[in-house]
Amino acid sequence: MSLESDPDPKPTPTLHCVFLTGVTGFVGGTILSRLLNAHPNVHVKALIRKESVAQELQSVYPNLTPIIGELSSLSLLESTAAEADFVIHAGGDNVSAVCAMIDGLASRTTTGPPMPRLISLTGPRSLIDLTNPITGNLRADSRPWSDITDAHTILNVPEDRIHAGADQAIIAHSTAKGVGTILVSPGQLWGRGKGHLKKESNSAFYYATVKNRGRAFMIGEGTATWSWTSIGDLGDAVVFLMEQALKSGSENHGQIGVNRDGYYFVRTGDLSMIERATAVSDRLGLGNVESVSVDAAREIHPFGPIMWGCGERTRSDKLLELGWRPKETDWKALMEEEGGERA
Template identity: 85%
Template structure:
């Protein structure tokens, strides 16, 4: 990648965005990174770690700033959560430099597979008998056509619609559960640490129902590498690429390494803490522990990263137990 390239990154202080910043800086140490950061003191701290980072002091609500910064970037990575106005402002900035009709990939926006959960059905904690893994190739259009009121779905669809209208190519990257210690300078842990802490305080690991609900997972490091890989492929000419990099309606990419049931996860933390048998709790009890407890611990979707595999990308970290304990992490 040419050293003159400029990447605009949001979410750089978070678990995901911080890891992406670290992976990008290691893979391309000379590429200039502009990062949206709220506070000057945090900006200075990150600059001391990443010499090629230029802080853009502002927030996701600073829409004109997002537009003007994106207009000066060769590529944008949004890791700041579901925020349609912010991402649309970024797309507006990218559109000012885009030739209509070319639809070159210019933006990666992080999302998640919880849009696949049908909450009109009761949460049981069990893997449905009719459930099957989702492929980002064969199920591509179905994934982006789920009801808009589902988590992530409305944002995903609005972002793709705005991208198509503005002639900007957008890639949505959707990881499942994330395992391991964050590679960024600031936030090191995900909500996997919350389950571990809850089990520790209760003195017993728990599942909802039978605990056969299963999520696909990947390591946080592999997610960061996958995002950088996709950006690299997007910036290559068509003759240099390993395959077609899909955008917009064809631009939804899963990142997944394996599948893990809630029961296997609970047993692992129980063994690690020297606790007894895993308890089964009701949906109501899970909700009392955390408002999103039923979704975090009682639902699951299995995903297949077929598009990344087609481009030649493979996960490197495949042992979830090692990631659970990485650097002594209290996560499960």
């Protein structure tokens, strides 16, 4: 079946084999599930470390062929990608691994401009300028980032920022090899994972920490705001982009941007830290939210200041132009989905 948000639902007859990484994780597992829901006959090759896990996933997904190896198995990644119609990488920032898969895709003879062949998951933390102090507050000069009007700026931020160096290296290698790569960048992810294995993200960590402390917390005034989407909508968006990329016919050719024009945000709404903390506090009956210092947040978790004290608002203008729309728009319902304790 095609996604409901596809404005021109068509089968994608060229889609025979998709190679996925990260399928045991929260994001990759959801993408695997959404892909096979949308295309039950597609042959999926999935990179998996352990035979026991591979057997478990095969029992759930009969069309899955495990590729036993790791992201460091570069020759294996290259040869497997060379046999795939499309590659989806959900295994984190790993330039060597993604470049090996690009090399595999490049081994096929192609003519004309680079066709979209690979989606790599990234994130908007590359937009955070850590030369500014972390205050927990929305900066007066803050503005939403558009993946249309700000596309080239996003891929030119200092490479020492989170995700930025990897994003830039992957795009440079794709361009050099003549392979079309799409970077998919969600903000905060809400809801329960749709894959077979990992069901929760780090949003469950904040909830558990609040429960243990007996009080919800934020940094500063808590007005720092992240854009968010549901994990299910992210999975659907990835499949939607792959479908659009593989559509045949000249009327579709060129609509999907790749490489320097291939950065896509996935966004449903915006949510401040004070809203999140208040929702948890209300649910647990804990009273007022506590304001903590950056150092105190770092003591709770080394990455705490960025998770709870920073924020960037994004706009998924490219996906909206293509006709994609999020389906799950109630973040509080996602917070409690299937009895979940997440925020």
